[in-house]
Amino acid sequence: xxxxxxxxxxxxxxxxxxxxxxxxxxxxxxxxxxxxxxxxxxxxxxxxxxxxxxxxxxxxxxxxxxxxxxxxxxxxxxxxxxxxxxxxxxxxxxxxxxxxxxxxxxxxxxxxxxxxxxxxxxxxxxxxxxxxxxxxxxxxxxxxxxxxxxxxxxxxxxxxxxxxxxxxxxxxxxxxxxxxxxxxxxxxxxxxxxxxxxxxxxxxxxxxxxxxxxxxxxxxxxxxxxxxxxxxxxxxxxxxxxxxxxxxxxxxxxxxxxx
Numbered sequence: 001x002x003x004x005x006x007x008x009x010x011x012x013x014x015x016x017x018x019x020x021x022x023x024x025x026x027x028x029x030x031x032x033x034x035x036x037x038x039x040x041x042x043x044x045x046x047x048x049x050x051x052x053x054x055x056x057x058x059x060x061x062x063x064x065x066x067x068x069x070x071x072x073x074x075x076x077x078x079x080x081x082x083x084x085x086x087x088x089x090x091x092x093x094x095x096x097x098x099x100x101x102x103x104x105x106x107x108x109x110x111x112x113x114x115x116x117x118x119x120x121x122x123x124x125x126x127x128x129x130x131x132x133x134x135x136x137x138x139x140x141x142x143x144x145x146x147x148x149x150x151x152x153x154x155x156x157x158x159x160x161x162x163x164x165x166x167x168x169x170x171x172x173x174x175x176x177x178x179x180x181x182x183x184x185x186x187x188x189x190x191x192x193x194x195x196x197x198x199x200x201x202x203x204x205x206x207x208x209x210x211x212x213x214x215x216x217x218x219x220x221x222x223x224x225x226x227x228x229x230x231x232x233x234x235x236x237x238x239x240x241x242x243x244x245x246x247x248x249x250x251x252x253x254x255x256x257x258x259x
Contacts (some may be wrong), residue, residue: 011094015102035122042126057123057141062151065115069155073162074174076103081171096255116143160246167253
């Protein structure tokens with residue numbers, strides 16, 4: 001193992017098995033607690049006239065799926081926060097790439113599958129009990145619908161950010177990543193606004209927040225460029241390139257970790 005890019009399926013499987021053996025009790029307890037919380041939220045909602053919102057599941061599912069997933073992602077490399085566990089984890093007979101890929105696989109593949117199955121079972125039980133005891137009828141949760149796919153795409157983008165934070169930060173990874181991401185977002189918006197005002201200064205009066213003083217007419221060619229090129233390219237960069245880039249940076253950060 002003289003290179004970080006060596007990948008051995010047997011070693012990766014052993015890492016995955018070790019994680020399951022160490023955490024299976026936590027997984028079962030967490031799943032049971034989550035199931036109970038979802039039922040409690042659902043019954044509170046249903047007893048308060050929830051039949052007016054038949055798409056209830058497509059409000060609760062994405063919030064719970066993404067929120068829980070990001071919290072768990074922040075703990076992907078929790079061993080790094082303890083000197084003893086850090087030493088044990090970094091000394092495991094596996095490459096950095098295998099360690100990275102296993103933890104990535106757990107959150108990007110196993111977690112969504114597990115949560116979708118858990119939520120589907122919850123939705124069946126909740127819909128039946130809610131219709132019987134509260135008279136509230138909800139649309140069935142469809143795990144293979146386009147909505148679930150959209151939520152999964154959003155989760156992948158957010159996961160790449162918090163996965164990097166799980167490696168880059170020590171302790172309080174979730175909060176540090178959230179605050180840092182929010183601050184970076186605000187800074188990016190401010191930079192964009194300033195550059196926009198500088199570029200199109202002739203259309204505005206004095207002051208950063210002044211109203212436009214010249215009416216701008218967008219010709220058809222520019223409008224077509226925005227709709228057919230700028231927006232699709234931006235979506236492609238955000239949906240695909242950004243997660244891949246952040247995962248790559250996260251891997252590089254992991255290779256910097258030493259005993």
